[in-house]
Amino acid sequence: MKKQILSLIILLFSGISIYAQDTEQAQIHGNFQLDAQTYREDLNINAFPADEKMLLNSYSNIIYTKGRFSAGARFEGYLNSMQGFKPANEGVGFPYAWAKFEIDNLEVTVGSFYEQFGSGLVFRAYEEKTLGYDNAMNGIRLRYNIGNGVILKAVYGQQRLMQKIYNNRAQLELGRGIVRGLDGEFFLNELVPFMAKKETQISFGGSFVSKYEIDDDPVYKLPLNVAAGAGRMNVSRGKIDFSAEYAYKSIDPSAAGIDNSNGNVGQSFIYRNGQGALVSASYSQKGLGIYLMAKSIDNMNFRSERNAKLNDLNINSIPDITKNHTYNLASIYPYGTQVNGEAGIRTEISYKFKRKTALGGHYGTIVGFNYSRMFGLKKTQLNDSVLLVSNSGTAGYNSSLLKYGDDLFYEDIVLEVNKKINKKVKSIFILQKLKYNNSIVHGAGEVEGFIDAYVAIADVSYKFTSKKVLRTELQHLYTKQDKGSWAMLMFEYSIPHWFFVLSDQYNYGNEIESNRVHYYNAAVVYNYKANRFQIGYGKVREGVVCTGGVCRRVPASNGITVSITSSF
Amino acid sequence: MKKIIILTILFFSVSMAWSQIPSADVKTLDGKTINTSTISNDGKPIIISFWATWCKPCVKELSAISDVYEDWVDETGVKLIAVSIDNARSMKRVAPYVNGKAWDYEVLLDPNGDFKRVMNVVNVPHTFLIDGKGKVVYQHTSYADGDEEELYELVKKLAAGEKIE
Numbered sequence: 068m069k070k071q072i073l074s075l076i077i078l079l080f081s082g083i084s085i086y087a088q089d090t091e092q093a094q095i096h097g098n099f100q101l102d103a104q105t106y107r108e109d110l111n112i113n114a115f116p117a118d119e120k121m122l123l124n125s126y127s128n129i130i131y132t133k134g135r136f137s138a139g140a141r142f143e144g145y146l147n148s149m150q151g152f153k154p155a156n157e158g159v160g161f162p163y164a165w166a167k168f169e170i171d172n173l174e175v176t177v178g179s180f181y182e183q184f185g186s187g188l189v190f191r192a193y194e195e196k197t198l199g200y201d202n203a204m205n206g207i208r209l210r211y212n213i214g215n216g217v218i219l220k221a222v223y224g225q226q227r228l229m230q231k232i233y234n235n236r237a238q239l240e241l242g243r244g245i246v247r248g249l250d251g252e253f254f255l256n257e258l259v260p261f262m263a264k265k266e267t268q269i270s271f272g273g274s275f276v277s278k279y280e281i282d283d284d285p286v287y288k289l290p291l292n293v294a295a296g297a298g299r300m301n302v303s304r305g306k307i308d309f310s311a312e313y314a315y316k317s318i319d320p321s322a323a324g325i326d327n328s329n330g331n332v333g334q335s336f337i338y339r340n341g342q343g344a345l346v347s348a349s350y351s352q353k354g355l356g357i358y359l360m361a362k363s364i365d366n367m368n369f370r371s372e373r374n375a376k377l378n379d380l381n382i383n384s385i386p387d388i389t390k391n392h393t394y395n396l397a398s399i400y401p402y403g404t405q406v407n408g409e410a411g412i413r414t415e416i417s418y419k420f421k422r423k424t425a426l427g428g429h430y431g432t433i434v435g436f437n438y439s440r441m442f443g444l445k446k447t448q449l450n451d452s453v454l455l456v457s458n459s460g461t462a463g464y465n466s467s468l469l470k471y472g473d474d475l476f477y478e479d480i481v482l483e484v485n486k487k488i489n490k491k492v493k494s495i496f497i498l499q500k501l502k503y504n505n506s507i508v509h510g511a512g513e514v515e516g517f518i519d520a521y522v523a524i525a526d527v528s529y530k531f532t533s534k535k536v537l538r539t540e541l542q543h544l545y546t547k548q549d550k551g552s553w554a555m556l557m558f559e560y561s562i563p564h565w566f567f568v569l570s571d572q573y574n575y576g577n578e579i580e581s582n583r584v585h586y587y588n589a590a591v592v593y594n595y596k597a598n599r600f601q602i603g604y605g606k607v608r609e610g611v612v613c614t615g616g617v618c619r620r621v622p623a624s625n626g627i628t629v630s631i632t633s634s635f
Numbered sequence: 636m637k638k639i640i641i642l643t644i645l646f647f648s649v650s651m652a653w654s655q656i657p658s659a660d661v662k663t664l665d666g667k668t669i670n671t672s673t674i675s676n677d678g679k680p681i682i683i684s685f686w687a688t689w690c691k692p693c694v695k696e697l698s699a700i701s702d703v704y705e706d707w708v709d710e711t712g713v714k715l716i717a718v719s720i721d722n723a724r725s726m727k728r729v730a731p732y733v734n735g736k737a738w739d740y741e742v743l744l745d746p747n748g749d750f751k752r753v754m755n756v757v758n759v760p761h762t763f764l765i766d767g768k769g770k771v772v773y774q775h776t777s778y779a780d781g782d783e784e785e786l787y788e789l790v791k792k793l794a795a796g797e798k799i800e
């Protein structure tokens with residue numbers, strides 16, 4: 068149905084030119100992405116074979132534009148879905164299709180869309196293909212640029228759950244709840260005349276979001292409508308920037324909103340409101356950057372179905388504020404946002420020692436320091452089991468965004484030195500100390516308690532000529548807990564258009580001798596303009612990939628991987 | 636159904652050449668929202684580079700260009716716009732990061748990937764070269780040492796009014 072509408076629209080608009088757009092030529096652009104992998108059994112690393120031998124995920128976006136009209140669709144193919152993606156999408160289809168047009172300053176989008184209000188504390192629809200995350204809205208979005216620095220947005224729709232096969236046909240399955248929201252943003256320097264020439268730049272914003280879901284629970288009387296609101300501000304003046312956001316959510320009992328206050332582990336469907344705050348400040352000048360961020364979150368699970376879990380049907384997105392590690396061994400233990408209650412800070416300082424000073428040397432030295440700490444809120448459990456009287460459950464616990472408990476969730480201290488040694492050699496050295504509360508961040512069924520890890524990394528590039536470079540990574544992680552210590556060596560050789568990569572991760576410190584496995588990998592990458600081809604072979608260790616507070620468990624695997632991306 | 640779409644497209648002779656920068660809302664570092672269709676450089680070439688603070692090759696590319704950027708601007712009038720796709724987790728880190736590195740680029744924030752999507756970017760780094768009329772004439776993904784020299788050869792051609800295949 069959607070496809071029919073789409074082609075009708077295309078037909079209409081490429082034939083009939085509206086108003087003064089005769090001169091504007093219609094255009095088609097898009098991209099293509101394919102990832103495929105073979106799976107061999109490898110019991111040493113816990114890798115399981117695939118019945119299909121090979122699994123494949125593929126996407127392609129096609130966007131049509133003519134003047135102020137555009138329309139697009141995304142092809143998605145899961146043949147079958149690669150291991151580790153949840154939900155495991157099925158089949159081939161076009162689950163994302165949209166049309167958009169602008170009339171004066173009003174922009175109307177119908178069909179599928181993504182959108183974010185502020186930092187996303189109450190509303191964020193987005194996709195992250197590497198995580199298999201996609202909570203696209205399906206419905207209507209209006210955006211009105213009033214001018215004078217005022218922009219209003221409205222959204223109304225249902226969220227994507229997954230692409231699923233019914234009666235041998237892949238269809239888009241939506242969550243049953245309805246989500247609607249309003250957002251306003253005001254840039255004071257354009258709105259208020261006397262602010263126009265001021266150096267200080269100020270903006271304000273506010274949003275309101277509401278979801279509706281039927282109540283078919285036999286016991287509880289559940290709220291049909293749940294409201295959430297947020298207010299934000301940003302002030303910047305030259306080298307200084309400050310921003311803050313506060314969010315509130317009304318009572319929203321749900322399966323994922325879990326009361327984990329003292330001794331009350333895992334009670335869901337609590338009758339309690341939620342709130343959250345996010346504050347950040349930074350100061351920077353040439354060669355110096357200081358950055359500080361703090362957050363406190365309580366009971367902010369917000370989904371368009373009460374029974375949704377994992378990464379399904381999130382209406383909001385609470386950002387993780389800890390440092391995003393990209394080196395392999397530094398990212399073995401990534402933090403994941405604890406939406407039901409957490410607080411924390413992150414601070415980062417980077418400084419460049421000038422050239423030709425004692426610490427700067429010939430080219431200057433950049434030193435970075437990062438400290439992150441996440442911990443639990445102080446929660447006092449309530450004894451209010453009033454279920455039989457009012458058909459509502461317990462309010463769970465008492466807490467405050469400013470009162471913290473003794474539970475440490477995560478602590479990360481990182482020192483990074485970036486140094487060009489001579490014309491041919493560049494280097495990066497990293498030291499990291501990590502304390503990781505595995506019971507909290509990973510949850511049940513894992514190693515209980517804390518993991519203390521110490522990581523050291525050297526990343527050295529050697530230039531043979533300006534276009535032939537060998538980069539070597541030497542990494543080490545020391546720990547006595549979990550799977551023990553790791554060592555890793557990687558070589559990456561690049562010449563124009565080509566990359567050749569060889570690496571080995573060795574779990575030499577594993578207590579179980581047969582698990583002291585070498586995870587070797589080899590890959591060749593070819594780039595030409597906007598096309599990229601990659602083929603690799605090797606073993607992947609079991610782990611977690613996280614981006615912006617969302618994580619995906621990657622199962623161990625052994626096989627050949629192929630990946631192609633292209634834009635046109 | 637797909638056949639009908641393809642037929643329709645063929646029939647009405649749609650171009651695959653870019654003729655304008657697509658429209659999306661992005662933010663400047665001081666919090667102002669601007670629309671990307673208003674991006675211009677007085678008829679001179681523009682480089683749009685999608686990057687993120689957590690992306691090592693992106694930072695390598697922008698650092699390498701930064702070393703020679705002054706010469707590029709003097710010789711061709713080119714302007715580089717660095718579009719950060721950092722999300723709410725690291726978006727506020729972009730300003731101190733850019734200042735700390737002393738980059739002279741115009742920096743825009745695209746925290747929910749709106750501009751990234753209309754430009755069909757899959758991974759970062761992804762760099763576009765745009766001529767004086769707003770037409771994309773070249774794009775490439777990924778970064779290897781020395782790639783910026785190839786890019787600059789094209790910028791010089793554009794500035795001299797030559798055509799790029």
